[in-house]
Amino acid sequence: MSVIQVQRKPLTFAERTYLPQVFGGLMITLRHFFGRRVTLEYPEQRPEIAPGYRGVPTLVKDPNGREKCVSCQLCEFVCPPKAIRITPGEISGDGPSAHVEKAPREFEINMLRCIYCGLCQEVCPEEAIFLQNVYSVSGYSRDELVNDKEKLYQLGGTLPDRHFKWDKKQAAASASPIAHP
Amino acid sequence: MATEYTFPENAAKAPAAAPDFGPERMSISMGPSHPSTHGVLRLQLELDGEVVTKADPVVGYLHRGDEKIAENMTYNQFVPYTDRLDYLAPLANNVAYAIAVERLAGLEMPPRCQATRVVISELARISSHLMGLGAFGIDVGAWTVFLYTFTEREKLYRLFEELTGARFTTSYTRIGGAARDVPDGWLDRVGAFCDQFLPILEETLALLTRNRIFIDRTADIGVINKEDAIAYGLTGPNLRGCGVPLDLRKDRPYSGYEQYEFDVPVGSKGDSFDRYLCRGEEMRQSVRIIRQAIKNFPGGAWYAEDAKRIFAPPKDKILTSMEELIQNFMLVTEGPQMPPGEVYFEAENPKGALGFFVVSKGGGVPWRLKIRSPSFCNLSILPKVCVGAMLTDIVAILGSFDFVMGECDR
Ligand code: SF4
Ligand code: SF4
Numbered sequence: 001m002s003v004i005q006v007q008r009k010p011l012t013f014a015e016r017t018y019l020p021q022v023f024g025g026l027m028i029t030l031r032h033f034f035g036r037r038v039t040l041e042y043p044e045q046r047p048e049i050a051p052g053y054r055g056v057p058t059l060v061k062d063p064n065g066r067e068k069c070v071s072c073q074l075c076e077f078v079c080p081p082k083a084i085r086i087t088p089g090e091i092s093g094d095g096p097s098a099h100v101e102k103a104p105r106e107f108e109i110n111m112l113r114c115i116y117c118g119l120c121q122e123v124c125p126e127e128a129i130f131l132q133n134v135y136s137v138s139g140y141s142r143d144e145l146v147n148d149k150e151k152l153y154q155l156g157g158t159l160p161d162r163h164f165k166w167d168k169k170q171a172a173a174s175a176s177p178i179a180h181p
Numbered sequence: 182m183a184t185e186y187t188f189p190e191n192a193a194k195a196p197a198a199a200p201d202f203g204p205e206r207m208s209i210s211m212g213p214s215h216p217s218t219h220g221v222l223r224l225q226l227e228l229d230g231e232v233v234t235k236a237d238p239v240v241g242y243l244h245r246g247d248e249k250i251a252e253n254m255t256y257n258q259f260v261p262y263t264d265r266l267d268y269l270a271p272l273a274n275n276v277a278y279a280i281a282v283e284r285l286a287g288l289e290m291p292p293r294c295q296a297t298r299v300v301i302s303e304l305a306r307i308s309s310h311l312m313g314l315g316a317f318g319i320d321v322g323a324w325t326v327f328l329y330t331f332t333e334r335e336k337l338y339r340l341f342e343e344l345t346g347a348r349f350t351t352s353y354t355r356i357g358g359a360a361r362d363v364p365d366g367w368l369d370r371v372g373a374f375c376d377q378f379l380p381i382l383e384e385t386l387a388l389l390t391r392n393r394i395f396i397d398r399t400a401d402i403g404v405i406n407k408e409d410a411i412a413y414g415l416t417g418p419n420l421r422g423c424g425v426p427l428d429l430r431k432d433r434p435y436s437g438y439e440q441y442e443f444d445v446p447v448g449s450k451g452d453s454f455d456r457y458l459c460r461g462e463e464m465r466q467s468v469r470i471i472r473q474a475i476k477n478f479p480g481g482a483w484y485a486e487d488a489k490r491i492f493a494p495p496k497d498k499i500l501t502s503m504e505e506l507i508q509n510f511m512l513v514t515e516g517p518q519m520p521p522g523e524v525y526f527e528a529e530n531p532k533g534a535l536g537f538f539v540v541s542k543g544g545g546v547p548w549r550l551k552i553r554s555p556s557f558c559n560l561s562i563l564p565k566v567c568v569g570a571m572l573t574d575i576v577a578i579l580g581s582f583d584f585v586m587g588e589c590d591r
Contacts (some may be wrong), residue, residue, distance in 0.1 A: 002444045003426040006458035008400075011393060019394050028384060029325065038332045046563045050339075052361070054346035078513050116351045117261040121515045122360065125499050125506055131346070163500045 054118045054131040057109055061147070062164065066097045068128035069151030071104040075120035077127055083113035084120065100166050101172065107149040111137050126165075127134075130156060187548035193410070205229060213242045217320045217576040220586030224563070224579075228572060234364075236567035238560050243590035252453075253549040255516025256282050256356045259550070264350040265555060267588040269312050270305035270531045271351045272341065279354035280435055281537035285524040286517070288357055288488055292479035295437040300371065300474050301344070301353065302436075302528075303467040308337045309531035310418075310460045313583035317457060318389065320580035321398040329385045336374055343367060356517045357482025357492035368475045375468045381581055386461045388416040399453040403566045403578035406451055414558040417533025418459040419582060423451035429529035441470045453581035460583070489501060516545015532556050544560070552591055556584035 014020055014181070028037050040047060049055075071088035089105030091098055120129050134155060139145045206299040207228045212218035221242035227235035247266070251259045263278040264271035276298045283290065290298075311330040318326030343364060344352040353360055389395045405415070410423040420427055428445040428454050430438040446462035448455025493512050499504035521543040527536040533555025540549040559582055567575055 002442075002445050004444045004462070005424075006446050006448055006455065006462050008449065008454070008458065011396065015391055016393055018393055021388075021394075025325070025388055025392075028388065032329070038335070050343040052346050053342065054366070074510065076514050078258060080254060080261050099310065115350065116259055116347060117350070118259070118346060118360065119258065119352075122493070123509065125509055127496065148414075153294065162497075165500055 006088060007134075010019045049133045049135070051137070053133050054116050054121075056111065056134040056137060056147075056155060057114060057116075057120055057129055057131050057152075058134075059107060059128060059152040060130055060156040060159045061153065062161040063158055064164075064167075065158070066100075066163075066166070067103050068126050069104050069124075070100060070102050070126055070128070071107075072102075072125060074125065078119045078123045079114075080117060080119065081113045081115055082095065083115075084108070085110075097166065099170050104149060107152060109147045109152060111145045112142060121139050127159075127161070130159060132156065190217065201247050206234065211575065213239075216484055217579055219316060219579065219584060222269075222560070222579075222584070222586055222589070224567070224575065226567075226572070226575070231571050231573075233567050233570050233572060233575060238563045240557070240560065240586070243586045245591065247591045248550055248552055251547055253546070255513075255545045256519070256547065257517060257549075260354060261350065261352045264352055265587055266339075266591055267530060267532055267535070267556070267585045268349065269311070269585055270309035271349065272301040272345075272353055273305040273309070273528070273530045274535060275351060276302050276436065277526070277535045278537055279356055279529060280524035280528065281524060281539055282356045282517075282519070283485075284526050285522060285539050286356070286488070286491060286519050286543055288485055290358075290436070290485060290492065291482045292359055292437065293481050293483045294485075296474050296479055297359065297483065298354070298436045299438060299441070300368075301341075302530075303471045303474075304337055304340065304371070306467050306531040307464050308334050308341075310464050310583075311337075313531075314385075314457070314460060316585065317580035319397075320396060320576045323389060323392070323395060326385055326388055329381065329388075330401045333378060333381060336378075339412055340367070340371060340374060343370075355484075355492065357488045370476055371471060372475055375471055379465070379468060382461075382464055383397070389457070390461070395550040396454060398574075398577050399457060399581065401450070402453045402570065403581060404450060404452045405562060409562065409565065410451065413439065413562040415533070415562060416555050416558065417530070418420045418450055418456055418463060419533065419559050420457035421446060422448035422459045422581075424448055429527055429534055435526070435528060438470075441473045443467075443470050453577050456581040456583075491519075512545075519547075527553070530555060532583065532588065535561060535588075539572050554588040554591055556586070556589040557591075560584055562587060 059069055071086050073086050076084040076086045085108045086104050087106040089103055091100055091103050116131065118131050121131050137145065209226050209228060210223055211226055212223040213221040222241040225237040225239055226233055245574045247262050250262060260275060260278065263274040266274045311334045315327035315330035341351055342348045344367060345353040345360065405423050407423050407425055410420050410425060424447050424449050426445050431445060443466040446459045448459055489508065493509055494505040499509045519541045522540055523540040525536060527534040535555055536553030538551035539547050542548045566578055570578065
């Protein structure tokens with residue numbers, strides 16, 4: 001095992017006069033003074049956000065405009081501070097996504113509770129909820145900071161889909177000889 | 182029946198309380214909102230003029246009941262709470278917690294996952310020490326150091342943000358793996374950071390190491406001898422500063438630390454200046470470890486692929502296959518399945534040994550989870566070291582301890 005003892009050399013006479021430190025320190029300060037700026041003028045200049053950033057959680061639609069969430073409530077279950085509240089609803093009628101059967105009637109994320117942990121995105125089996133790059137949230141009242149379904153979709157927008165799981169399902173169902181209810 | 186506990190022969194005795202509290206003594210409260218108490222520590226001091234005759238740390242202002250919270254959620258759901266222990270090194274906490282639970286399951290991580298964990302633990306150590314050093318500098322009047330260390334820390338936070346999606350609350354590890362793999366090119370950026378960091382570190386340390394004002398304020402202040410340090414359960418740089426070469430990365434290697442070459446810095450006197458020197462040297466050693474790790478960064482799986490009842494299947498599979506979909510549902514609702522048993526695991530965190538004691542009765546929720554936080558144990562020696570010091574020295578002593586109340590009070 002390699003153990004090293006940190007060195008404590010006694011100060012030399014010159015060092016004890018403070019002077020070398022004062023000038024050395026000033027030199028460093030001057031170099032930084034004329035060097036590249038390390039700060040941002042924040043509200044005007046915005047930092048670059050790396051891909052995969054965990055900002056405000058949002059709901060997304062697929063490129064066909066279909067609501068992706070099927071209100072399985074897995075995100076509501078996993079959310080550690082219990083920030084999500086979902087009221088499941090039915091998709092009735094015979095629209096193009098009626099075969100999906102379920103969608104959230106209400107979907108609320110309380111941004112006063114959310115800790116941006118990303119677990120909801122991680123567990124969602126439909127890739128319907130994403131933490132995107134909005135990071136500064138403010139409001140005048142508590143109610144304003146509870147994002148409802150409409151706000152969540154507005155924040156989320158549309159993300160590309162690689163699977164179109166439900167379209168495939170519909171195609172498979174209509175191709176199969178067994179009548180589908 | 183209460184068991185009798187006798188102190189070992191050489192253990193330090195707590196300083197006797199001042200018997201008479203005459204009019205010449207003054208009692209003051211330092212903190213809980215005092216800039217040099219680094220958060221919400223309150224020191225109940227008793228002064229005789231400028232000299233401290235008694236110091237009682239009052240902790241608990243930041244108590245959130247993390248241990249109880251853990252009993253009410255699955256193992257993975259608790260990961261975000263570990264961020265908030267030592268919030269200056271969340272990645273190291275994530276790693277320690279994940280390894281503790283994996284030990285319970287008897288799970289061995291693939292090399293790529295282990296190497297990632299080593300890299301992030303060391304980056305967290307650097308970032309925590311940078312912050313500790315900067316704050317220490319401010320405490321004793323060296324403002325500039327803080328600005329330079331903060332600039333470097335910001336660069337690290339950019340790297341963390343790219344890896345985990347968040348600067349501060351990383352929540353990166355999962356039981357049996359991580360939230361995501363290392364992004365493309367990230368390791369190169371870590372390497373580039375190390376290259377530019379070393380000269381800046383030397384420059385910043387040079388502002389303090391040979392600085393007479395700093396030495397006058399810290400040398401021979403808050404001296405702790407080896408025996409006391411061990412008796413009070415000090416760990417981390419605070420223990421090594423007293424000359425005890427205990428480093429869990431060497432003594433009980435985990436996550437593949439045995440493959441890396443690095444030195445353990447120890448101090449000779451055990452004063453505040455030694456603790457500072459140890460932190461400085463540890464950052465150099467961390468850079469050494471990171472360089473070795475990224476040079477031969479293993480490929481292959483980044484999570485335990487065969488642990489189907491512990492780690493969630495990949496997203497693609499969940500979307501396309503029924504079996505994985507059900508597996509995902511089971512994992513989320515019931516938690517990663519652990520065998521009954523108990524495990525204690527300590528990791529060498531920037532502040533010292535962070536331990537998790539997990540008792541499981543099977544299933545996905547811990548029956549009991551105890552956190553041994555290094556800051557709490559380190560602070561226990563304050564009533565001893567503060568006595569006899571001047572009031573202004575208390576600030577230097579606290580700064581040199583580099584504690585975090587989020588972890589102490591948990
Ligand atoms: S967002 Fe995803 S996890 Fe949450 S209810 Fe909708 S489908 Fe389920
Ligand atoms: S990010 Fe975390 S805290 Fe926020 S809604 Fe999702 S699961 Fe809940």
